[in-house]
Amino acid sequence: MNFSNRNLWPLFRFGDETIYITDTMRGTWIIMAVLIVLAVIVRLKARRFVESPAPNSFQNLVELMVESMDQMAKSNMGQELAPLGAYFFGVFAFILISNYAGLFGFRPPTADLATTLSFALNTFFLIHFLGISRRGGKYFKDYLHPNVIFLPINIIGEIARPISLSFRLFGNILGGVIILGMLYAALPVLLRFILPDALHFYFDMFAGSLQAFIFTVLSMTFIREKAVSEEE
Amino acid sequence: MDPKAFVLGMSALGAGLAVCAVMGAGAGQGYAAGKAAEAVGRQPEGRGVIMSTMLIGMAVAETTAIYGLLISIILLFANPLLGQV
DSSP: OOOOOOOOEEEEEEEEEEEEEEEHHHHHHEEEEEEEHHHHHHHHHHHHOOOOOOOOOOHHHHHHHHHHHHHHHHHHHHSGGGGGOOOOOOHHHHHHHHGGGGTSSSGGGGGSHHHHHHHHHHHHHHHHHHHHHTTTTTHHHHHGGGGGHHHHHHHHHHHHHHHHHHHHHHHHHHHHHHHHHHHHHHGGGGGGGTHHHHHHIIOOOOOOHHHHHHHHHHHHHHHHHHSOOOTT | OOHHHHHHHHHHHHHHHHHHGGGHHHHHHHHHHHHHHHHHHHGGGHHHHHHHHHHHHOOOOOOOOHHHHHHHHHHHHHHHSGOOO
16 A cells, blocks of 8 residues: 555656656646636626526625625725735635545545645745734744743744644645545455545545635634734 | 565554554544534524634644654555665
8 A cells, every 4th residue: 555645757857867647747737727727617697697686596606705705804804905815715625626526436635634734835935924924023022922931932922823824724625634544455346436425525525615615714814913913 | 584575564553553643633533523523503693604713623633643654554565674784
């Protein structure tokens, strides 16, 4: 049984190392293609969206998704940062679809630390960029919060944030991949069609959507904590 | 005894022990869910906010369990100790 990220095709040589196209890269490209095609379809159809009390079902679905993400951004980060909801919609959609990739037989790209760490670092830079640009000196004062002695502890706490954010998503999805892989290896061929369904439902669909939700909500909460001052 | 076999066996033992970290997370999540059920019972209209707060808190509590799981996964599938034998 091999649960690691396989090297599929060699890409180029970098010094003594060969850089491969891995499972994660293939999965990421497929998911990106799916998302781009969906976005183009929605954009083309959006021209014919009308203001009406009874929109058709496609318009209804798109509006529901966009509005609920805007609502989430507004309630978690406040009115001023609500436009960030568009970015978090992309993050949420990518993580959700890549967590569902296990249902189609791919290795989920989120079962690779590189993917989750890059998302978490995006959040990390967003937190501190917004914090410095919106609050200036007050942002730095936060690090001395109860006392000057707490400065190293506060800095370590900030560094730990992207690590815990990425490891949470990575560990959840990788755990599901390993448990399902072991189950598939243990079952006889005919039973593989029936028994793992319940576990797929739990690990891919329930835990997958929950982790996508939690990643976005926690990112929003962290941004609010640093970029929105309490007096407002 | 073959040193490699000893390291492998001890790694498997350590992987099992590392997963003991999930005990605390399980107890904590159960406690959080119980408190959330109490809160919903007291204020049924606040169900949505209580649910999302509970899920976020549970996810944070779960991180410790995930660290234990990762240690055991590393010991089983990407053992760093085998290179030193």
